Amino acid sequence: EDKVVQSPLSLVVHEGDTVTLNCSYEVTNFRSLLWYKQEKKAPTFLFMLTSSGIEKKSGRLSSILDKKELFSILNITATQTGDSAVYLCAVPNTGNQFYFGTGTSLTVIP
């Protein structure tokens, strides 16, 4: 059965800390993995990863995919209170059905 698992479920850090969020997957005919950030509204797109070992970066956020070990990590450096959110990982299967993890809830304390 296709599935996506995220860890940890929640995380509380202080401003300035670096965090690493994990996403492992088992999805038939993998082609991509997506990261989203969800505050009190709709998820907003962060990254899409398709190739193993190639880091995607956007400011303080970066992500990398390991297709051999079937996981991805999302790193956030120098965290700010505005980074507080739920971070979701999603993987589509062959039929374009997206499987989402339950998310990691990140709280950044000033």
Add this chain to the structure above:
Amino acid sequence: KAGVTQTPRYLIKTRGQQVTLSCSPISGHRSVSWYQQTPGQGLQFLFEYFSETQRNKGNFPGRFSGRQFSNSRSEMNVSTLELGDSALYLCASSLAWETDTQYFGPGTRLTVL
């Protein structure tokens, strides 16, 4: 470019009623997917439409149905509402089928009493 819009944003219904939710994708996007989000289950895929055809369906009962119009707007219908249908219903649009970058609308918060 305007984002994905969903109406209504909030809805309160009672058990047994039916409800229709609407989603307008980003201009030029032809694929629309629907998701149910609850605290316990997270985001769960309901169905996807592309070119007015349902391309994929998740594991939900037949009370959940949808359709897409020629202008790519989509509606989702839930009949015979149950308490467990209370959730945030999210719609996401993408350029085409199997184009992986999906953009989400603000959602419709449905409460069933």
